[in-house]
Amino acid sequence: MSYSLPSFLIVSSLLFCLGMFTVLTRRNAIGVLMGIELILNGAGLNFVAFSRFLEPTQTANLLSGQVFTLFIIAIAAAEVAVALAIVLVLYSQMKTIDVEDFKDLRG
């Protein structure tokens, strides 16, 4: 694929959709977490691609895309930490991390 904006966009949307697919179909809680990571990376890639290919005149604000990705990574880290803590607690009580069994909060 050529070194151009559409190709990068295609890659990021591919990442995004596969991540979503994983989240929707994985039975394993941590699998779902992985799916989320993929989605976040897809988004981050998009930001960086846009910051690279659009209006390279003022470099300062151009980099805002990258700063944004930086924040995404930071937030992803926080998110994974808390998510894993919850999963571990669930695991220690219910001895399973199968998403099917977590349905006490039913209507």
Add this chain to the structure above:
Amino acid sequence: MVEPQTVKNILWLIPCLPLAGAVINGLLRRRLPARLIHIVGCASVFLAFLVSVSGFITLVRIEEPHNRLLIQSLYQWLLTVWDQGRFSLDVAFRLDPLSAALCLVVTGVGFLIHLYSVGYMAGDESQGRYFAYLNLFTFSMLLLVLADNLLLMFVGWEGVGLCSYLLIGFWFSDLEKAQAGMKAFIVNRVGDFGFFVGLMLLFWTLFEGSSGGITGLGFDQLTEAIPLLGSASPILGVGVATWIALLFFVGATGKSAQIPLYIWLPDAMAGPTPVSAFIHAATMVTAGVYMIVRLNFLYAIAPVAMTVVAVVGAVTAFYAATIALTQNDIKRVLAYSTISQLGYMFLAVGVAAFSTGIFHLVTHAFFKALLFLGAGSVIHAVHSNDMQEMGGLKKYMPYTYLTFMTAYLAISGIPPLSGFMSKDEILWATFNSHLSIPGLGKVLWALGLLGAGFTAFYMTRLVALTFMGNFQGGPEKEKHLHESPLVMTIPLMILAVLSAVGGAIGLPAVTHLPNLLHDFLSPVIGGHGSSGHEIHAYGLEVLLMVISTGVALTGIGLGYYFYLKRPELPGQIKARFAGMHRLLFNKYYVDEIYQALFLRPVLKLVSLSGRFDLQGIDGAVNLSSRITAKFSFLVGWEDLTIVDGAVNGLADIFKRWGAWIRQVQTGRIQHYLYSVVLGIFGLCVFMLLF
């Protein structure tokens, strides 16, 4: 000895002393010892007697007869003012010859009877109450006699009625004694109704006549304004004056036990004997006579009313005498004799012999009180009223016997005793009277004479059965027959003397001696009263005297012959004339007739209205409440089923939807993500398409 001015100021003492006695005895009767009660009771009446005597003397010492009048006005009693006039009355006492005479009788005889009661009521435990009531009675009677206006007199009038109720029902634990008291009060009340209506009619007719001139019911005002009555338009064809006079006479019959309102007096004998003596012989019953004499100026201009009074008087005299013939209860005999004697008084007043009426009133007070007190001491000893259980008491009770005999002779009309003087005077005045119906005078005279004969007969019967012959009441009773104590016999003696000598104050013309009483009363009676003095047919008068004495003697002779000579004779006569006897004995069944005629319809009306009130009006109210209740129930039902139904239905629907939607919440996270994505996707499609 006392000048008029001071007497005028102490006039109010006469009624108020007995009132004070009544209040003291009444309130402190629990704490006062019996002796003190007696002293307070008797002293108050005696002091009143003294004041009356001083008043009497002051009056006599005033030369000019026309200003023998002491009026003391205490305070303004009633006052209502309006544009056309005013209605104002004072509490004021009036001592003029008439009221002075009455005061003397009331306080004098009253004191003797109080003294007698000390002995008679010795054993009774509630003496305080007895003397309080007796003093209260004296107060009311004096108030009646001394009142200066008709309404104040009415206060005394009903006050006496109240006291007679209290005293008749004195031993209230015995039911029919209490009933007798009630009967007396209510019959009096009927009479008072007549009195009050008469009073109202009098005031307003004079008020209209004098267009506001007259302001109250004082006797002076009335005397001046009375001529106006003539000009007033007659009501229902009868002159207003006659209406007023008749209405007052209704009141008098109620109080003085004349036909038709006499039924309460025989039952009033249920009270203690001194009470009967004092109230139902000497004072209260004479109130009617006093009232008519006091209103003589009114009766003078109502000849028709006078005739009615005379006729009723004569008929009652004769009628009561007949009943007295057959009674066995000693007090009932005396009661009927009182009614008949009162009949004579009304006859006298009816024929305009006012002073003679008062004369008979005074003498009657003496001997009738004596008879009653004598009977009282007999009952006191024998402990029963029935004459058939008495007899031969002459031996055991000499004093009572002697005093009783004097009174017996007086009442039978044996000259020169007081009874003869006054009764003969009445017969003489009736004989000469010319009432509205010519010749009626002679008929009434004959009736009166016959009555006198019967009086002599039943009195002899009474004396024979009680004192003569031998004691019927069984040996053990005979053992402790005893003469009454001195405190009882002394009043008897005094009264005996008075009955004997009493005639002196009103000597007939034939004796050419001054008729003291007539001259004394003349200022009050004024020119209206004819006293038979004018007619100088001495021969006729002497003849009539002889006839009446003869009739009296035959009565006594017959009585003697029937009950002493041939005691079995009355039994035979009774058998032959059984029907007649039963009629007389049962007092012509008058009580039963009254019961049927008046009492039962009123009671039926009462229960009817009571029930009507309960079912009728209350029924209507409850019915309306039930209807509204029904209606509200209907509204309630409608509200419940329809409106509620709708509301509940709606709630139901939402409930079902809710349940259906609930299933969406599976609890699995992926589902939620799934729906999120779907949502986003739907949104994008929507954005793209539109």
Add this chain to the structure above:
Amino acid sequence: MKEIILNLFILLTVVPCLWVALSSNIVHAAFSLLVTLFGVAGLYVLLGADFIGVVQVIVYIGGILVLIIFGVMMTQRGKLLPLSVQLPGRFFGGLLSSIILVALILAARRSKWPAAASLGEPEPTSAAIGDLLLGKYLVAFEVASVLLLVALVGAVLIVRRSVRGE
């Protein structure tokens, strides 16, 4: 030459990504995620974002991925979970994501991006990013730091209470 490296890195990210999505063994999935992240880091560098690429490698792979692998290892009970879920099933999930994928790709290709003017040589960006972080985005930077702290404390708290079994 640039094109070849680009395609290499694209393959390096996409193929393991498929593996992450489809493999029935969670451990394999974890390690294939590792490779994908490396691919993405490479792409960052290719796009001239060197600082971000390095951060990606250190923070994302070194930190987050390690955590995930820890998580996997701790919850592994030997029994492999069957992949299929009675959710609307993989079929619907696949169908839905592929539709979205096609939509995104069409949008990427069809939309007229402004002409990429002369793509100058990418120069190092870390100094500029530093200025930005402490300049324009200072607030965001602080908030991010607070967020991390809160997450840290939260995670510790959650695990601690459950482990002690209150």
Add this chain to the structure above:
Amino acid sequence: MVPEHILSWMIFCPLIGAGLILFVPKRYPTLMKVIALLATVPPLWWAANLYVSFDRWDNGFQYVEKVPWIEAFNIHYFLGIDGISIPMILLTALLTFICVIASWNINEHVRGYFILFLLLDTSMVGVFSALDFFLFYVFWELMLLPMYFLIGVWGGPKKEYAAIKFFLFTLVGSVFMLVVMLVFYFGSVEPATGLHSFDLTILADQSVHQSFLRNHTIRWLCYLGLFIGFAIKIPLVPFHTWLPDAHVEAPTAISVILAGVLLKMGTYGLLRISYPLLPDMAVAFALYAALFGLVSIIYGALCAMAQQDMKKLIAYSSISHMGFVMLGMSVFSNTTAINGAVLQMFNHGTVTAMLFLLVGVIYDRAHHRDIDGFGGLAKTMPIYAGYTGLAFFAALGLPGLSSFISEALVLVGSFQQYKIITITATTGIILTAGYFLWTMQRVFLGPLNKKYAELPEISLREAFTLTPLALIVILLGFYPMPVLDLIGTTLKHTVAMVVG
């Protein structure tokens, strides 16, 4: 020595007492009773002051207080008393004082009882001194509520029925009054301000009445409405059935207040509102009013004779006595009758209060009021028999006691205008004598009923409540001028105004 705004003080002093009782803890019922008693003492003292310093010759209103209350409708807080209202205020002050003592043995919900009682007292004094039609109506309604609860909660077995009946009857009456009030409000224009007005003194002068208020039928309907409203309260015969039930079921102190004061509100209303506002109608309606009065007298007496329950008997006797008041008030050719009527309002208050207190005494001891159930009580309770004797004889109008004076004045006065009605009414005194003496005999005389051989004599407290009333009854019997001169001038003015 009469304080400023004495009428407002008299109205709201009981209210302050009620407020204080709120804070008394439940454990001290006697303290509540003491406070209630203290709340009624100042009005009694002020009433005495009022009596002394009341100007007998001024026929206008005295001690007037006029403060704008609701400007929107031109309603004023307007108080004032004249000859007609002062005896009523004296009576209220006295009876409330006595009734607090009489209700000393109430022991459940003591707080509620006394607060309602003091509220009732406030509303009563309010009605008697209000000169603004709206204020009058407010106090009139205010009096209803506590009465309903007092009967409904502390009453006898059928108390709910009686309370509701009382409430509905009076409410219907006050509805009529409300309608007429509004008619007068919208039908009158105050000369000074051009506004509509509720002020009775302004409404009294006929020039203020506007167009539709001059139309004869409307005036007749207004008078009829007011008359029915007040007739229910008096009560006159067709509207009277609430009274016996209310009396039988109400506790002693309440029936004393009910008979002693509340019945007078009907007649007072007529004198304060109907006569001044619609004088021509009053004259036209006079004959019917007299007939109503006569029927009440005779019918009341007849029903009284048929009663078994003592309280019902006294209730019917009150109807009969109030019939006299009605008869007296419907005579305009002289003031004797109307003076007698107002005096009878006062006397009936004292006499019936005594009667109900006496029935209360026997009820506390024997727990039933059936006349035939007793017998020969005079032997065991002589002092009680004495008091009852005095009360009975006062009630049947024995001369020398207060009721006779008022009944005599009424009868003498009304004889001038209605001869036959008065004569029939006079037969009433025979019936009254009949049923009172018959009761006296069945309860006190005759053989002693063993069941009540040991009934305790009348207690000091009960005697203390009865003695002042007894003294008043006797004093006014011999010397009625203290009350007659109070009401004389005002009534002369009223009659002149109505006829003039």
